[in-house]
Amino acid sequence: MLLLKALAGGSFVVAFAVAGSIVKPKRFAGLFSAAPSVAIASLMIAAYSGSHEAARDARSLVLGAVAMIGAALLGLPLLGRLSALRTASCIGGFWVVIAVVGYAVVLR
Numbered sequence: 001m002l003l004l005k006a007l008a009g010g011s012f013v014v015a016f017a018v019a020g021s022i023v024k025p026k027r028f029a030g031l032f033s034a035a036p037s038v039a040i041a042s043l044m045i046a047a048y049s050g051s052h053e054a055a056r057d058a059r060s061l062v063l064g065a066v067a068m069i070g071a072a073l074l075g076l077p078l079l080g081r082l083s084a085l086r087t088a089s090c091i092g093g094f095w096v097v098i099a100v101v102g103y104a105v106v107l108r
Contacts, residue, residue, distance in 0.1 A: 011041070056107070063106055067098035
């Protein structure tokens with residue numbers, strides 16, 4: 001199962017990397033690299049196994065996306081006021097808090 005996940009994830013990484021190389025401007029290429037492709041591959045393998053793992057993984061992905069959107073919205077006003085390092089630290093901390101609270105409330 002682990003080998004299958006690795007092969008599927010690697011295939012998706014390559015596909016998303018190709019998509020990222022086509023996109024303009026090139027700074028968006030990173031958005032299409034590892035995270036979405038590995039998430040899709042893992043979800044695909046979990047769904048194939050037919051277990052409840054796929055539903056749990058899908059909820060986890062949505063929760064992580066909501067946390068990332070919240071952190072990005074927080075980061076927009078902070079970037080003008082704080083240095084890039086402090087803004088990134090605040091965004092990362094905020095994302096962790098939202099993700100942990102979301103996990104405790106939604107996924108337990």
